[in-house]
Amino acid sequence: KAGVTQTPRYLIKTRGQQVTLSCSPISGHRSVSWYQQTPGQGLQFLFEYFSETQRNKGNFPGRFSGRQFSNSRSEMNVSTLELGDSALYLCASSLWAGGLPQHFGDGTRLSIL
Amino acid sequence: GESVGLHLPTLSVQEGDNSIINCAYSNSASDYFIWYKQESGKGPQFIIDIRSNMDKRQGQRVTVLLNKTVKHLSLQIAATQPGDSAVYFCAERYDFGNEKLTFGTGTRLTIIP
Numbered sequence: 001k002a003g004v005t006q007t008p009r010y011l012i013k014t015r016g017q018q019v020t021l022s023c024s025p026i027s028g029h030r031s032v033s034w035y036q037q038t039p040g041q042g043l044q045f046l047f048e049y050f051s052e053t054q055r056n057k058g059n060f061p062g063r064f065s066g067r068q069f070s071n072s073r074s075e076m077n078v079s080t081l082e083l084g085d086s087a088l089y090l091c092a093s094s095l096w097a098g099g100l101p102q103h104f105g106d107g108t109r110l111s112i113l
Numbered sequence: 114g115e116s117v118g119l120h121l122p123t124l125s126v127q128e129g130d131n132s133i134i135n136c137a138y139s140n141s142a143s144d145y146f147i148w149y150k151q152e153s154g155k156g157p158q159f160i161i162d163i164r165s166n167m168d169k170r171q172g173q174r175v176t177v178l179l180n181k182t183v184k185h186l187s188l189q190i191a192a193t194q195p196g197d198s199a200v201y202f203c204a205e206r207y208d209f210g211n212e213k214l215t216f217g218t219g220t221r222l223t224i225i226p
Contacts (some may be wrong), residue, residue, distance in 0.1 A: 043216035056213050104156035
Protein backbone atom coordinates (compact mmCIF):
# COMPACT_ATOMS: atom_id res chain seq x y z
CA LYS A 1 0.00 0.00 0.00
CA ALA A 2 1.54 3.31 -1.05
CA GLY A 3 2.12 5.89 1.65
CA VAL A 4 1.33 9.57 1.62
CA THR A 5 2.80 11.18 -1.47
CA GLN A 6 3.78 14.81 -1.59
CA THR A 7 4.90 16.71 -4.66
CA PRO A 8 7.15 18.36 -5.42
CA ARG A 9 9.85 17.34 -2.94
CA TYR A 10 11.78 20.56 -3.32
CA LEU A 11 10.76 24.01 -4.44
CA ILE A 12 12.56 27.34 -4.67
CA LYS A 13 10.57 30.53 -4.92
CA THR A 14 11.17 34.24 -4.47
CA ARG A 15 9.40 36.67 -2.20
CA GLY A 16 6.00 37.77 -3.41
CA GLN A 17 5.36 34.67 -5.49
CA GLN A 18 2.76 32.06 -4.72
CA VAL A 19 3.10 28.30 -4.50
CA THR A 20 0.87 25.24 -4.59
CA LEU A 21 1.84 21.99 -2.92
CA SER A 22 0.12 18.68 -3.51
CA CYS A 23 -0.64 15.73 -1.28
CA SER A 24 -2.09 12.32 -2.12
CA PRO A 25 -3.22 10.44 0.99
CA ILE A 26 -2.93 6.75 1.63
CA SER A 27 -5.54 4.90 -0.39
CA GLY A 28 -8.80 4.85 1.53
CA HIS A 29 -7.82 7.68 3.84
CA ARG A 30 -10.23 10.55 3.67
CA SER A 31 -8.76 13.07 6.09
CA VAL A 32 -5.73 15.20 5.26
CA SER A 33 -3.88 17.54 7.59
CA TRP A 34 -1.06 19.94 6.79
CA TYR A 35 1.80 20.96 9.04
CA GLN A 36 4.70 23.38 8.76
CA GLN A 37 8.04 22.33 10.19
CA THR A 38 10.82 24.82 10.90
CA PRO A 39 13.88 24.62 13.16
CA GLY A 40 12.61 27.51 15.26
CA GLN A 41 8.93 26.65 15.64
CA GLY A 42 8.97 22.90 15.19
CA LEU A 43 5.89 21.17 13.81
CA GLN A 44 2.87 23.42 13.65
CA PHE A 45 -0.63 22.54 12.50
CA LEU A 46 -1.92 24.43 9.48
CA PHE A 47 -5.31 22.91 8.65
CA GLU A 48 -7.28 19.72 8.26
CA TYR A 49 -9.64 18.65 5.49
CA PHE A 50 -12.27 15.96 5.36
CA SER A 51 -14.89 15.43 2.66
CA GLU A 52 -13.64 18.50 0.81
CA THR A 53 -14.33 20.69 3.84
CA GLN A 54 -11.87 22.41 6.13
CA ARG A 55 -12.56 21.16 9.65
CA ASN A 56 -9.87 22.89 11.61
CA LYS A 57 -7.35 25.64 11.10
CA GLY A 58 -4.20 26.57 12.95
CA ASN A 59 -2.84 30.01 13.71
CA PHE A 60 -1.51 30.97 10.32
CA PRO A 61 -2.33 34.05 8.23
CA GLY A 62 -4.86 33.95 5.43
CA ARG A 63 -2.05 33.69 2.90
CA PHE A 64 -2.08 29.99 3.72
CA SER A 65 -5.03 28.17 2.24
CA GLY A 66 -5.93 24.71 1.14
CA ARG A 67 -8.51 22.55 -0.48
CA GLN A 68 -9.44 18.92 -0.86
CA PHE A 69 -10.79 17.17 -3.91
CA SER A 70 -13.41 14.45 -4.17
CA ASN A 71 -10.69 11.80 -4.41
CA SER A 72 -9.28 13.05 -1.06
CA ARG A 73 -6.19 14.53 -2.65
CA SER A 74 -5.33 17.89 -1.16
CA GLU A 75 -3.46 20.99 -2.13
CA MET A 76 -2.19 23.87 -0.07
CA ASN A 77 -1.44 27.29 -1.43
CA VAL A 78 0.71 30.04 -0.02
CA SER A 79 0.38 33.46 -1.61
CA THR A 80 2.68 36.47 -1.38
CA LEU A 81 5.56 34.37 -0.11
CA GLU A 82 7.78 35.71 2.64
CA LEU A 83 11.27 34.64 3.67
CA GLY A 84 9.80 33.20 6.85
CA ASP A 85 7.70 30.76 4.85
CA SER A 86 10.81 28.71 4.15
CA ALA A 87 10.05 25.39 5.75
CA LEU A 88 9.27 21.74 5.31
CA TYR A 89 5.57 21.35 4.62
CA LEU A 90 4.19 18.03 5.72
CA CYS A 91 0.95 16.36 4.84
CA ALA A 92 -0.60 13.65 7.00
CA SER A 93 -3.58 11.44 6.30
CA SER A 94 -5.91 9.30 8.37
CA LEU A 95 -8.95 7.16 7.70
CA TRP A 96 -11.61 9.59 8.84
CA ALA A 97 -12.15 12.96 10.44
CA GLY A 98 -10.69 12.91 13.90
CA GLY A 99 -8.99 9.61 13.19
CA LEU A 100 -5.56 8.90 14.64
CA PRO A 101 -2.79 8.10 14.16
CA GLN A 102 -1.95 10.30 11.26
CA HIS A 103 0.55 9.03 8.72
CA PHE A 104 2.94 11.55 7.22
CA GLY A 105 4.49 12.01 3.83
CA ASP A 106 8.11 13.04 3.39
CA GLY A 107 7.17 16.67 2.83
CA THR A 108 7.91 19.46 0.41
CA ARG A 109 10.97 21.53 1.20
CA LEU A 110 10.13 25.13 0.27
CA SER A 111 12.93 27.67 0.11
CA ILE A 112 12.22 31.37 -0.36
CA LEU A 113 14.98 33.53 -1.80
CA GLY B 114 -0.77 28.54 25.55
CA GLU B 115 -0.57 24.84 26.04
CA SER B 116 2.53 23.11 24.82
CA VAL B 117 4.31 19.83 24.83
CA GLY B 118 7.90 19.99 25.94
CA LEU B 119 10.82 17.62 25.97
CA HIS B 120 13.33 17.45 28.80
CA LEU B 121 16.42 16.70 26.70
CA PRO B 122 17.17 17.94 23.22
CA THR B 123 19.88 15.30 22.58
CA LEU B 124 20.53 11.80 23.78
CA SER B 125 23.43 9.47 22.98
CA VAL B 126 23.12 5.77 23.71
CA GLN B 127 25.45 2.85 23.16
CA GLU B 128 24.26 0.34 20.61
CA GLY B 129 22.46 -2.50 22.33
CA ASP B 130 21.53 -0.46 25.37
CA ASN B 131 18.02 0.71 26.19
CA SER B 132 17.06 4.34 25.70
CA ILE B 133 14.40 6.45 27.34
CA ILE B 134 13.08 9.63 25.80
CA ASN B 135 10.96 11.86 28.00
CA CYS B 136 8.20 14.32 27.28
CA ALA B 137 6.21 16.66 29.52
CA TYR B 138 2.77 17.83 28.55
CA SER B 139 0.79 20.63 30.11
CA ASN B 140 -2.83 19.98 29.18
CA SER B 141 -4.49 17.62 31.63
CA ALA B 142 -7.43 17.31 29.21
CA SER B 143 -5.30 15.63 26.54
CA ASP B 144 -6.81 12.29 25.63
CA TYR B 145 -4.34 10.89 23.16
CA PHE B 146 -0.57 10.83 22.83
CA ILE B 147 1.67 9.67 20.04
CA TRP B 148 5.36 9.21 19.32
CA TYR B 149 6.91 9.80 15.93
CA LYS B 150 10.40 9.14 14.62
CA GLN B 151 11.84 11.42 12.00
CA GLU B 152 14.94 10.50 10.06
CA SER B 153 16.89 13.03 8.06
CA GLY B 154 15.11 13.99 4.86
CA LYS B 155 11.94 12.10 5.74
CA GLY B 156 8.61 12.79 7.29
CA PRO B 157 7.63 11.70 10.79
CA GLN B 158 7.02 7.99 11.06
CA PHE B 159 4.43 6.67 13.50
CA ILE B 160 5.96 4.57 16.29
CA ILE B 161 3.35 4.05 18.96
CA ASP B 162 0.38 5.76 20.53
CA ILE B 163 -1.51 5.62 23.81
CA ARG B 164 -4.85 6.87 25.02
CA SER B 165 -5.33 8.61 28.31
CA ASN B 166 -7.22 5.67 29.80
CA MET B 167 -4.03 3.60 29.68
CA ASP B 168 -0.69 3.98 31.44
CA LYS B 169 1.44 1.61 29.40
CA ARG B 170 1.50 0.24 25.90
CA GLN B 171 4.06 -1.99 24.26
CA GLY B 172 5.08 -2.45 20.68
CA GLN B 173 7.99 -4.12 18.99
CA ARG B 174 11.05 -3.02 21.04
CA VAL B 175 9.19 0.10 22.16
CA THR B 176 7.13 0.91 25.22
CA VAL B 177 5.25 4.09 25.96
CA LEU B 178 4.50 5.03 29.55
CA LEU B 179 1.97 7.65 30.54
CA ASN B 180 1.91 9.21 33.98
CA LYS B 181 -1.11 11.47 34.15
CA THR B 182 -0.41 12.51 37.72
CA VAL B 183 2.72 14.40 36.69
CA LYS B 184 1.74 14.83 33.05
CA HIS B 185 4.69 12.89 31.76
CA LEU B 186 5.15 10.65 28.77
CA SER B 187 8.13 8.48 27.96
CA LEU B 188 9.29 6.31 25.10
CA GLN B 189 11.50 3.37 25.88
CA ILE B 190 13.44 1.70 23.10
CA ALA B 191 14.97 -1.65 23.92
CA ALA B 192 18.26 -2.94 22.51
CA THR B 193 18.90 0.13 20.40
CA GLN B 194 20.23 -0.26 16.90
CA PRO B 195 21.98 2.21 14.57
CA GLY B 196 18.72 2.59 12.65
CA ASP B 197 17.12 4.06 15.77
CA SER B 198 19.19 7.23 15.35
CA ALA B 199 16.66 9.96 14.55
CA VAL B 200 14.68 12.79 16.07
CA TYR B 201 11.79 11.63 18.20
CA PHE B 202 8.69 13.73 18.71
CA CYS B 203 5.86 13.33 21.14
CA ALA B 204 2.51 14.88 20.36
CA GLU B 205 -0.78 15.29 22.18
CA ARG B 206 -4.36 15.85 21.23
CA TYR B 207 -6.53 17.80 23.64
CA ASP B 208 -9.56 18.47 21.48
CA PHE B 209 -11.49 15.26 21.06
CA GLY B 210 -12.65 14.64 17.51
CA ASN B 211 -10.08 17.07 16.25
CA GLU B 212 -7.11 15.65 14.45
CA LYS B 213 -4.93 18.58 15.38
CA LEU B 214 -1.81 17.38 17.13
CA THR B 215 0.44 19.58 19.22
CA PHE B 216 4.03 18.48 18.89
CA GLY B 217 6.97 18.73 21.22
CA THR B 218 10.26 20.18 20.09
CA GLY B 219 11.89 16.79 19.54
CA THR B 220 14.83 14.83 20.96
CA ARG B 221 17.73 13.78 18.78
CA LEU B 222 18.74 10.23 19.61
CA THR B 223 22.19 9.12 18.49
CA ILE B 224 23.19 5.48 18.73
CA ILE B 225 26.92 5.01 19.27
CA PRO B 226 28.29 1.85 17.57
